[in-house]
Amino acid sequence: xxxxxxxxxxxxxxxxxxxxxxxxxxxxxxxxxxxxxxxxxxxxxxxxxxxxxxxxxxxxxxxxxxxxxxxxxxxxxxxxxxxxxxxxxxxxxxxxxxxxxxxxxxxxxxxxxxxxxxxxxxxxxxxxxxxxxxxxxxxxxxxxxxxxxxxxxxxxxxxxxxxxxxxxxxxxxxxxxxxxxxxxxxxxxxxxxxxxxxxxxxxxxxxxxxxxxxxxxxxxxxxxxxxxxxxxxxxxxxxxxxxxxxxxxxxxxxxxxxxxxxxxxxxxxxxxxxxxxxxxxxxxxx
Amino acid sequence: xxxxxxxxxxxxxxxxxxxxxxxxxxxxxxxxxxxxxxxxxxxxxxxxxxxxxxxxxxxxxxxxxxxxxxxxxxxxxxxxxxxxxxxxxxxxxxxxxxxxxxxxxxxxxxxxxxxxxxxxxxxxxxxxxxxxxxxxxxxxxxxxxxxxxxxxxxxxxxxxxxxxxxxxxxxxxxxxxxxxxxxxxxxxxxxxxxxxxxxxxxxxxxxxxxxxxxxxxxxxxxxxxxxxxxxxxxxxxxxxxxxxxxxxxxxxxxxxxxxxxxxxxxxxxxxxxxxxxxxxxxxxxxxxxxxxxxxxxxxxxxxxxxxx
Numbered sequence: 056x057x058x059x060x061x062x063x064x065x066x067x068x069x070x071x072x073x074x075x076x077x078x079x080x081x082x083x084x085x086x087x088x089x090x091x092x093x094x095x096x097x098x099x100x101x102x103x104x105x106x107x108x109x110x111x112x113x114x115x116x117x118x119x120x121x122x123x124x125x126x127x128x129x130x131x132x133x134x135x136x137x138x139x140x141x142x143x144x145x146x147x148x149x150x151x152x153x154x155x156x157x158x159x160x161x162x163x164x165x166x167x168x169x170x171x172x173x174x175x176x177x178x179x180x181x182x183x184x185x186x187x188x189x190x191x192x193x194x195x196x197x198x199x200x201x202x203x204x205x206x207x208x209x210x211x212x213x214x215x216x217x218x219x220x221x222x223x224x225x226x227x228x229x230x231x232x233x234x235x236x237x238x239x240x241x242x243x244x245x246x247x248x249x250x251x252x253x254x255x256x257x258x259x260x261x262x263x264x265x266x267x268x269x270x271x272x273x274x275x276x277x278x279x280x281x282x283x284x285x286x287x288x289x290x291x292x293x294x295x296x297x298x299x300x301x302x303x304x305x306x307x308x309x310x311x312x313x314x315x316x317x318x319x320x321x322x323x324x325x326x327x328x329x330x331x332x333x334x335x336x337x338x339x340x341x
Numbered sequence: 342x343x344x345x346x347x348x349x350x351x352x353x354x355x356x357x358x359x360x361x362x363x364x365x366x367x368x369x370x371x372x373x374x375x376x377x378x379x380x381x382x383x384x385x386x387x388x389x390x391x392x393x394x395x396x397x398x399x400x401x402x403x404x405x406x407x408x409x410x411x412x413x414x415x416x417x418x419x420x421x422x423x424x425x426x427x428x429x430x431x432x433x434x435x436x437x438x439x440x441x442x443x444x445x446x447x448x449x450x451x452x453x454x455x456x457x458x459x460x461x462x463x464x465x466x467x468x469x470x471x472x473x474x475x476x477x478x479x480x481x482x483x484x485x486x487x488x489x490x491x492x493x494x495x496x497x498x499x500x501x502x503x504x505x506x507x508x509x510x511x512x513x514x515x516x517x518x519x520x521x522x523x524x525x526x527x528x529x530x531x532x533x534x535x536x537x538x539x540x541x542x543x544x545x546x547x548x549x550x551x552x553x554x555x556x557x558x559x560x561x562x563x564x565x566x567x568x569x570x571x572x573x574x575x576x577x578x579x580x581x582x583x584x585x586x587x588x589x590x591x592x593x594x595x596x597x598x599x600x601x602x603x604x605x606x607x608x609x610x611x612x613x614x615x616x617x618x619x620x621x622x623x624x625x626x627x628x629x630x631x632x633x634x635x636x637x638x639x640x641x642x643x644x645x646x647x648x649x
Contacts, residue, residue, distance in 0.1 A: 098438065101435075101438030101439060102438065105601065109615070110612075111613070133613075133618075134614075135614050162388075162392070163388065163435060163436070164392075165395035165396055165399070165439040165440045165441070166395070166440070166618070167619075168439070168440070169396070195397070197396070199618035199619060
């Protein structure tokens with residue numbers, strides 16, 4: 056089922072490898088499909104960066120377009136050659152027993168391995184069965200491992216229930232991660248998350264700390280009643296903060312939001328003209 | 342001046358220590374796998390420990406601009422628990438190829454028992470098979486004989502002395518180490534192993550060729566600034582700067598760099614991917630910044646009352 060995706064990854068890799076490296080990779084891939092021993096799996100994954108290096112994978116536009124057709128939302132941005140090789144090796148393993156193997160590998164992975172293990176989630180066999188381990192992966196404190204799951208990875212959008220989803224988005228704020236690279240951020244936004252974000256903003260204000268501007272993206276579509284006051288208040292914050300608050304107000308279903316937005320006509324009009332939107336703001340305020 | 346502390350048990354240290362080390366010029370540390378001050382009772386706690394060394398601790402150090410490497414091995418004390426030792430020996434091949442593992446170590450003798458000898462030899466064979474350097478912990482008791490014996494066994498197992506670091510040397514053991522072509526490391530550890538005034542005299546007497554200075558800081562009363570302070574003291578007392586650089590930086594890099602897992606570019610010019618994932622931007626070349634020197638954070642002072 057994942058054969059087209061494996062083929063794209065293999066093409067991206069081959070573009071970066073010399074002949075000896077290609078041979079090594081092909082041998083390892085052949086060994087993976089034949090249900091390898093634990094030791095040969097560990098050695099293959101451990102050797103991948105040593106044999107193939109850690110240069111950026113930097114896939115070309117054609118490969119990215121093919122990939123987007125297969126796994127929408129999956130990003131290879133920031134991947135190294137070693138990441139791609141590890142994902143490809145794992146994706147080549149037999150489906151039977153994969154979830155147990157995946158869990159076992161996660162338990163003894165180094166940081167780079169953890170990143171690769173989780174980045175590859177959309178292409179693994181029996182990926183439904185991995186959800187629990189992915190939840191474990193989110194509990195750690197290494198930001199890059201968290202982002203391997205939360206950013207540019209459609210697994211969470213497809214597999215997480217509302218509770219796990221909500222806590223992943225919240226945790227992003229606590230580990231200093233951005234929200235915009237979360238795949239499905241808008242479509243999986245919900246009332247409960249908006250309420251928690253509002254509470255969070257109150258805590259931050261009480262502590263005299265800035266309220267991350269990205270939270271208004273999650274709040275806006277559900278903002279009603281007193282939540283409009285919170286958005287109005289954020290209009291008094293600095294540049295990115297007030298533009299985000301304006302975008303939140305523009306998304307609110309509450310008529311009171313429109314009246315508040317009229318207080319900042321230049322932002323209201325920029326939104327209406329399509330000049331101010333979340334993509335533009337994310338790019339500018341990163 | 343940049344320093345490497347090639348023997349530091351950072352899991353036992355606080356973030357204040359990392360800050361102070363970075364401020365004093367330490368760019369990289371090597372954390373040898375060791376015991377915890379008390380014996381482990383099962384292989385599971387060893388597994389989690391080794392995972393921490395290649396996982397969270399590596400990340401934690403990076404947050405302070407310090408590169409973290411480690412060595413993987415079964416230490417001599419715990420080699421005496423055969424059930425535990427057997428389990429750990431199965432884990433070691435699994436961890437020895439992780440990113441940033443620069444040697445098998447610290448291994449060697451404690452009481453010089455038969456079990457210690459058995460697992461020391463097995464791990465020397467593994468180091469040879471995986472083409473990794475070795476870090477040797479020499480015993481506190483019966484030190485001179487234990488150190489000679491450690492080197493004898495390395496030779497017997499066909500290891501190249503240039504890939505073996507003999508640690509915790511003192512005035513009595515250094516000559517033989519150097520003469521036989523091993524790296525001779527010294528742990529600047531208060532009251533027990535080596536003081537830094539003695540260390541300066543050793544540098545004066547032997548020069549810096551094959552000599553490595555480390556702190557061996559751990560859960561005991563120890564000094565994470567051992568390398569930086571020794572370097573400064575040595576300079577003050579007239580040891581040539583090049584010798585200080587060799588003993589407190591370059592020799593450790595040359596010895597453990599033979600693993601292929603530790604390169605100067607790791608801290609001078611980290612690749613973008615790695616920097617974003619693991620390393621708080623303290624790169625010197627890319628950022629055009631000077632190395633941070635001698636700006637000791639004074640977080641322990643009561644004069645600074647505000648905690649934000």
